[in-house]
Amino acid sequence: MLKKLTNNIGLKILSVASAILLWLIVLNLNDPVSTRTFANIPVEILNSETITENGEVYEVLDESNYVTIVVKAKRSVLDSLSYSDFYASADMSEINLSLNIVPINVTATRYAKQISEITQKTNNLKVNIEELEKKQFPVNTNVVGTVETGYGVGDITLSPNTLTVSGAESVVDTISKVVIDIEVSGASSSLDYQLTPYALDAAGNQINSENISFDVSTVHTLVEILENKKVKISYTPSSNILDGYEVGDVTLEPSMVEISGTADVMKELKEIVIPSDAIDLSSATDDVTTVIDLTQYLPAGATISDMESSNVAVTVEIKSKRTARVSLATKDIQLKNLDSSLHAEFSSDNINVVLQINNDDVLVVNSDDIKASVDLSEFKEEGTYEVEINFECPDDIKTSPITTTIVLSKATENSDTESDDKTSTEKKDTTQNSENKTESDSKTSTG
Structure with missing residues (x-):
């Protein structure tokens, strides 16, 4: 039996080795070693207080906080992996201050033993280090949308209404204002929000929130919705x-x-x-x-x-104002309520009256259109008095009362006769004018 087993031993060993080799060849053909690229793996920054404790702040440059790697492993392993199966970190305590770079370390969280090699396309986190700056800004409101018909936006109450922004000096200095957006579309009653602030530069562009921080994360916002009228x-x-x-x-x-x-x-x-x-x-x-x-x-x-x-x-x-000036004879002024024991005489024979014309169609004003009178009811004794002359004018003509001087004296038979003579003369003149068909109106053009 032993002789049979050891007979042609070399050939048998060769056969076993060939079988194993053939199995390995078949296995590699079915599950070969290959490579695969995984991109956008986020880099966790460790020990950032190494920078911030010195009153400084860092800014990540060139999006170097995302890393791309090439992984070498069997195809079956690669097919089971995703970018989330890798962990990338950069320890700020290892920063090279002369170059402002931090080494990035990538490890696999699954199939680590089945992965033969990880090659990083991004090896360092690039940072810019600046002095930390803090500034206070009032919170501005941007009302978005339209409330329900018949309503309007009333008072807006913010708590807090000012925020402190921290960040790199070069970034904070570009901030023009801090804003919250308030959505009011379709609102018909008051609103209560917790809103996230953001910063804008002078051109109205939003500043990357990763480069700044606020002393509070949200602003309590109360919006009063009021009725409209x-x-x-x-x-x-x-x-x-x-x-x-x-x-x-x-x-x-x-x-x-x-x-x-x-x-x-x-x-x-x-x-x-x-x-x-x-x-x-x-x-x-x-x-x-x-x-x-x-x-x-x-x-x-x-x-x-x-x-x-x-x-x-x-x-x-x-x-x-369109005005006209007419000369009015004082003898034509009606004396109202003159005491029978007194005689009245004006200090002048004529007075000038300024008329206001309120109708553009009125081109000529006749003195006969103006009726003047003086009320003497309060004067019972002789003397010289300032009296107010009142006027009656057509609807389109206006004038204000004016004053003139009148002398009151004891009425005598002569003064009565003179008055009668004047009246007789006026009547005679009127009769003659009528007979001669002579127009007696004093006409004045308006100016």
């Missing part, structure tokens, strides 16, 4: 204008504005009144247009629904 805007011009001019039409654009407010405020608010002295007309000789900010005339608890519509353009028409 359209109300009238009114303005009555001041009467303090130059002589010879008058105020014409007043135009407001817009004439109404939408207001937001609490229910109590909206119930009482009927119109927004712009004070007369809001526009100075004292030296105006032509139309005046002034833009008025309505917010200063709103009651407490009310706001303009759309702040872009908070201004109103008020145009006041300034017109030059």
